[in-house]
Amino acid sequence: MGNASGGGPSVCPIWARCRLSLRAPAGARADKPLSAPPYDTGSRDEKGSADAMANSLIGRDMAVDLGTANTLVYVRGRGVMLNEPSVVAMNTTTREILAVGAEAKRMIGRTPDSITAIRPLKDGVIADFEATEQMLRFFIQRVHRRRYFAKPRLVICVPSGITAVEQRAVKEAGYQAGARRVYIVEEPMAAAIGAGLPVHEATGNMIVDIGGGTTEVAVISLGGIVTSQSIRTAGDELDQAIVTWMKKEYSLMLGDRTAEEIKVALGSAFPLPEEPEAEIRGRDMVSGLPRNVVVSAAEVRQALEEPLHAIIDSVRTTLDKTPPELAGDIMDRGVVLAGGGALLRGLDERLRHETGMPVHVADNPLDSVALGAGKCVEEFEALQQVLVSEPRR
Ligand SMILES: Nc1ncnc2c1ncn2[C@@H]1O[C@H](COP(=O)(O)OP(=O)(O)OP(=O)(O)O)[C@@H](O)[C@H]1O
Ligand SMILES: [Mg+2]
Numbered sequence: 001m002g003n004a005s006g007g008g009p010s011v012c013p014i015w016a017r018c019r020l021s022l023r024a025p026a027g028a029r030a031d032k033p034l035s036a037p038p039y040d041t042g043s044r045d046e047k048g049s050a051d052a053m054a055n056s057l058i059g060r061d062m063a064v065d066l067g068t069a070n071t072l073v074y075v076r077g078r079g080v081m082l083n084e085p086s087v088v089a090m091n092t093t094t095r096e097i098l099a100v101g102a103e104a105k106r107m108i109g110r111t112p113d114s115i116t117a118i119r120p121l122k123d124g125v126i127a128d129f130e131a132t133e134q135m136l137r138f139f140i141q142r143v144h145r146r147r148y149f150a151k152p153r154l155v156i157c158v159p160s161g162i163t164a165v166e167q168r169a170v171k172e173a174g175y176q177a178g179a180r181r182v183y184i185v186e187e188p189m190a191a192a193i194g195a196g197l198p199v200h201e202a203t204g205n206m207i208v209d210i211g212g213g214t215t216e217v218a219v220i221s222l223g224g225i226v227t228s229q230s231i232r233t234a235g236d237e238l239d240q241a242i243v244t245w246m247k248k249e250y251s252l253m254l255g256d257r258t259a260e261e262i263k264v265a266l267g268s269a270f271p272l273p274e275e276p277e278a279e280i281r282g283r284d285m286v287s288g289l290p291r292n293v294v295v296s297a298a299e300v301r302q303a304l305e306e307p308l309h310a311i312i313d314s315v316r317t318t319l320d321k322t323p324p325e326l327a328g329d330i331m332d333r334g335v336v337l338a339g340g341g342a343l344l345r346g347l348d349e350r351l352r353h354e355t356g357m358p359v360h361v362a363d364n365p366l367d368s369v370a371l372g373a374g375k376c377v378e379e380f381e382a383l384q385q386v387l388v389s390e391p392r393r
Helices: 014-020 024-031 049-058 129-144 164-176 187-194 235-250 256-266 297-321 324-333 347-355 368-378
Strands: 062-066 070-075 079-085 088-091 097-100 115-118 153-158 181-186 205-210 215-221 224-231 277-284 290-296 335-338 359-361
Touching: 062 129, 062 164, 062 187, 062 368, 070 129, 070 368, 079 129, 079 368, 088 129, 097 129, 129 164, 153 164, 153 187, 153 368, 164 181, 181 187, 181 368, 187 205, 187 215, 187 224, 187 335, 187 368, 205 297, 205 324, 215 297, 215 324, 224 297, 235 256, 235 277, 235 290, 235 297, 256 277, 256 290, 256 297, 290 297, 297 347, 335 347, 347 359
Parallel strands: 062 153, 153 181, 205 335, 335 359
Antiparallel strands: 062 070, 070 079, 088 097, 088 115, 205 215, 215 224, 277 290
């Protein structure tokens, strides 16, 4: 069995971090400067009063990265205006919504029987339609604050691997939330655009978007996805691997949120120059009482190995299926990592080792999809090619 509690002075207690961070997500996200559009959009608004009037009447177009872990809303001409966890807290019997976003996330694992805090999306797709629709409506109204008839056009990102039925459910949620027209863009395409890759050129671009529910690997050229793979192994599975491992090695029960904290604080995919350790508080499975243990980064890396292997494998399989010319381009230009999972320490180094390709992490991996979808909204006509549209019914 592992180390007992009460580590040395260099040990950082995860549970203390957890407690501190209880307020942090809301504050941190609010403090974060809203991402400006990566291109000039100011003139668009001054183009004339006709445009302005049309905007105020029909509402500004928006792009939504409806993620398993986080939802981001990009408003045309303004940038990313909202970035909240995809969590809804509701009354168990009446299903009345009590809180959405960061406020609801704080409730996970801490609710009485009468309240349930859920994540309405699982593995990148809608698991609870009603809650998703309510959450979407709440977020749109929050950034929109306009007359009730102001109906925006909406671009929503979906994983490339979802079925037609799942895609329709996402669209329907958009319409129910008040959109006048809903367009779909595949997440890897949006991530690639957001990461600044030249998707329209005749050159191979490889993007790996590791989110909460899905990992999307795609090779893009001439504005289209040439080959792709979407697996339902991503950040959430990494958290679960930590929960399982702590149970097995230390007989310690952890909540999902603590597991995520451990992943962010200690997780890595490749040996680090300095291997930190941290004190973790959980519930002892035998005594049922709280207990602290000290775990090292190397142990956490071992815990993450299985899902990490699946992610790395999906990159290799996609490279395997890539036509040689495009594979050559990727060898020159490198693989680009996006999504929150790209922030896992040493993942770029590990992929470099395992694939022999150059690997780069996008500038704002958590925002790439929203910025890419936002660009589609800014340049609607020019980028229509990448949108998947169909009449509502
Ligand atoms: N520093 C970090 N190290 C490791 N993982 C991180 C880090 N920061 C965030 N994550 C993880 O990234 C994931 C969220 O990423 P992201 O917001 O891109 O997902 P999402 O878009 O909501 O999900 P999906 O695209 O699968 O629907 C979470 O699992 C979170 O734990
Ligand atoms: Mg995502």
